[in-house]
Amino acid sequence: MDAENSLHEFLKGASAVADHRPWPRVVVDAAGWRALVDRLATADWSLLGLWGDRSDAGSASVHLALRDESADAADGIAVVTLLCPQGRFPSLAAARPGAQRLERMLADLFGIVADGAGDVRPWLDHGQWPVHRPLGESVGAERRAATDYAFLPVEDAEGSDSARIHQIPVGPVHAGVIEPGHFRFHVNGELVVRLEQRLGYVHKGIEKLMVGKAPAEAARIAARISGDSAVAHGVAFARAVEAAAGIDAPARAHWLRAIMAELERIANHVFDIGAICNDATFPLLLAELTVLREKTLRVAADCFGHRLMMDRIVPGGVTADLDAAGIAGLRALIAELGPRFKHLMRVYDDKPSLLDRTVGTGITRAALVHRFGAGGYVGRAAGRGQDARRNPSYPPYGDLDFAVPVMAEGDVNARLWIRAKEVEASLDLLRQLLDGLPAGPIVSELPMRSGEGMALVEAFRGEVLTWVRLGADGRIERCHPRDPSWFQWPLLEAAIDGNIVADFPLCNKSFNCSYSGHDL
Amino acid sequence: MWRVLSENLLRGPRTMKGPGVGNAAATELAGKLDALARKRLGRSLSIREVDAGSCNGCELEIHALNNPFYDLERFGLRFVASPRHADVLLVTGPVTHNMVEALKRTYNATPDPKWVVAVGDCAANCGVFAASYACAGAVADIIPVDLHIKGCPPTPVQLLEGLLALLQAAAGRMPAR
Numbered sequence: 001m002d003a004e005n006s007l008h009e010f011l012k013g014a015s016a017v018a019d020h021r022p023w024p025r026v027v028v029d030a031a032g033w034r035a036l037v038d039r040l041a042t043a044d045w046s047l048l049g050l051w052g053d054r055s056d057a058g059s060a061s062v063h064l065a066l067r068d069e070s071a072d073a074a075d076g077i078a079v080v081t082l083l084c085p086q087g088r089f090p091s092l093a094a095a096r097p098g099a100q101r102l103e104r105m106l107a108d109l110f111g112i113v114a115d116g117a118g119d120v121r122p123w124l125d126h127g128q129w130p131v132h133r134p135l136g137e138s139v140g141a142e143r144r145a146a147t148d149y150a151f152l153p154v155e156d157a158e159g160s161d162s163a164r165i166h167q168i169p170v171g172p173v174h175a176g177v178i179e180p181g182h183f184r185f186h187v188n189g190e191l192v193v194r195l196e197q198r199l200g201y202v203h204k205g206i207e208k209l210m211v212g213k214a215p216a217e218a219a220r221i222a223a224r225i226s227g228d229s230a231v232a233h234g235v236a237f238a239r240a241v242e243a244a245a246g247i248d249a250p251a252r253a254h255w256l257r258a259i260m261a262e263l264e265r266i267a268n269h270v271f272d273i274g275a276i277c278n279d280a281t282f283p284l285l286l287a288e289l290t291v292l293r294e295k296t297l298r299v300a301a302d303c304f305g306h307r308l309m310m311d312r313i314v315p316g317g318v319t320a321d322l323d324a325a326g327i328a329g330l331r332a333l334i335a336e337l338g339p340r341f342k343h344l345m346r347v348y349d350d351k352p353s354l355l356d357r358t359v360g361t362g363i364t365r366a367a368l369v370h371r372f373g374a375g376g377y378v379g380r381a382a383g384r385g386q387d388a389r390r391n392p393s394y395p396p397y398g399d400l401d402f403a404v405p406v407m408a409e410g411d412v413n414a415r416l417w418i419r420a421k422e423v424e425a426s427l428d429l430l431r432q433l434l435d436g437l438p439a440g441p442i443v444s445e446l447p448m449r450s451g452e453g454m455a456l457v458e459a460f461r462g463e464v465l466t467w468v469r470l471g472a473d474g475r476i477e478r479c480h481p482r483d484p485s486w487f488q489w490p491l492l493e494a495a496i497d498g499n500i501v502a503d504f505p506l507c508n509k510s511f512n513c514s515y516s517g518h519d520l
Numbered sequence: 521m522w523r524v525l526s527e528n529l530l531r532g533p534r535t536m537k538g539p540g541v542g543n544a545a546a547t548e549l550a551g552k553l554d555a556l557a558r559k560r561l562g563r564s565l566s567i568r569e570v571d572a573g574s575c576n577g578c579e580l581e582i583h584a585l586n587n588p589f590y591d592l593e594r595f596g597l598r599f600v601a602s603p604r605h606a607d608v609l610l611v612t613g614p615v616t617h618n619m620v621e622a623l624k625r626t627y628n629a630t631p632d633p634k635w636v637v638a639v640g641d642c643a644a645n646c647g648v649f650a651a652s653y654a655c656a657g658a659v660a661d662i663i664p665v666d667l668h669i670k671g672c673p674p675t676p677v678q679l680l681e682g683l684l685a686l687l688q689a690a691a692g693r694m695p696a697r
Contacts, residue, residue: 209649291588
């Protein structure tokens with residue numbers, strides 16, 4: 001795309017904020033924001049995040065992170081801020097549907113309202129908290145019934161009370177060992193006519209808990225945003241704080257973080273592939289693949305002292321170093337896992353009865369994936385090859401050689417194969433990381449200073465965005481972690497359309513969105 | 521597939537030896553179980569897991585109990601899909617306000633006699649989420665708890681120790697009080 005249509009060109013006239021790293025943040029007025037929303041209708045700028053803020057004086061603002069997908073590497077990212085003293089801003093949801101639930105969150109947490117939003121139902125606020133707008137001008141709340149929520153109606157030729165349409169309510173407590181959330185199915189016989197999600201059950205108030213904490217203390221919370229992505233969220237938070245403080249972690253710390261991140265990716269992918277097969281009643285692969293997961297977690301514990309590698313990443317570096325025994329353990333794991341995993345994937349590919357359940361099931365269309373800016377295997381299985389390790393990239397991935405697999409089909413089978421290829425890519429990355437691991441310190445001192453920083457990190461699910469503002473005392477003034485699930489959950493609603501109810505577990509597991517990461 | 525099956529038959533099971541019963545767990549249980557319940561349930565318990573606000577770390581380790589290394593079912597412990605079928609509720613997380621109603625309903629839907637095991641540091645004291653406007657409290661603040669298994673998250677071995685203590689108590693073979 002020519003330069004005059006680029007995101008940075010568009011924002012050139014707006015006033016840039018000092019001390020925001022590594023990408024620029026600019027403040028626009030209401031007219032500028034409206035012009036931006038208009039431009040989004042045609043521009044190839046994907047939504048990275050949308051979050052609220054509040055100054056010491058109490059005035060509200062919204063921050064919007066965008067990436068110009070036509071630009072090269074790290075050059076295409078910017079944050080746009082609109083001050084909204086009246087607590088209102090023009091909605092983005094029509095241009096970027098992925099913004100819709102984020103806007104509903106803004107209303108719940110900050111009381112900032114998106115004008116022109118089609119859906120203004122509360123999202124995270126179920127009417128159970130003791131306060132309204134906990135991050136805005138919070139006031140005491142009146143409780144409403146937990147079940148008080150208006151699901152969207154469904155009608156057919158017989159109208160909205162058609163005898164042919166039935167509802168199946170599922171959750172928040174599900175049948176398996178899973179996180180809580182509510183799924184409302186409207187079905188016509190076996191066919192799903194509409195699936196609607198209601199989330200927010202595990203909202204723990206993470207953004208507010210972060211406020212006023214020292215970075216090292218807040219890192220413990222970041223590691224528990226979504227337990228399966230403890231490393232990815234930890235790295236995203238640490239990188240955002242390091243950017244805000246204007247420092248870089250030592251080289252060895254970057255490499256150790258990548259070793260942990262790839263172990264986390266492998267452990268999650270092999271487990272989920274097994275669980276998808278189990279949901280198609282083929283438990284052999286679940287048993288075999290959970291053996292690989294267990295071996296991975298045991299090596300992680302031997303190397304870093306924690307099976308899920310929680311609290312090993314801190315702003316400034318890492319707290320656990322890798323010794324010779326650890327390296328030997330990792331090499332043995334790679335040597336064992338590689339061939340075993342390949343063989344098990346051949347078992348999958350040889351089973352027509354299994355493929356019958358996964359091929360052509362739960363298709364996400366490429367157009368929707370692009371509109372929502374969905375990353376990870378959900379995007380890559382449907383033609384959107386975004387990977388934060390590649391673009392904008394972050395150390396040490398620029399020094400490493402790895403493939404980002406992309407497929408076009410967008411079904412359960414494609415998501416499963418993207419994960420399988422990523423397991424093999426991660427094993428290869430681990431080899432390179434062990435070969436090239438630089439010597440030196442593993443942590444840098446974090447200066448006590450103010451600043452703003454943002455980071456994009458590739459979790460096993462997709463791209464995590466974390467934005468941080470530090471006060472002059474070096475403590476967290478505001479932190480917003482955006483899990484990849486935000487842009488994947490809505491696509492699950494679309495993927496199940498026209499499928500049978502019995503295929504929902506397969507579709508759901510092939511997405512495996514995080515409830516906790518989304519609910520915050 | 522046949523290669524995988526025959527390899528497994530020749531190699532023998534991966535399953536590790538069960539751990540002993542943790543003393544702390546046994547002590548906490550002492551006096552909480554009545555003789556009738558023990559007699560009725562014997563050496564078999566059905567578990568319903570309830571995530572009441574967890575980060576999903578505890579869920580991952582609870583899942584690991586089903587892998588061939590730990591193989592929970594050999595002890596007569598199995599996960600069931602409905603609280604109506606459950607003897608034990610395994611509850612994780614700081615209980616969020618948004619999950620209080622669902623947790624209470626699940627507890628009430630579980631037939632007596634029943635036990636509640638609170639899993640993880642969050643379930644015991646809200647962990648890093650303590651003092652949040654969104655958290656209603658520890659599990660014991662919402663429903664009666666019989667046993668706490670600590671850890672963030674507890675390892676599968678720690679989970680096994682706790683659950684075996686519960687099983688022994690339920691089977692009427694309590695360690696000396």
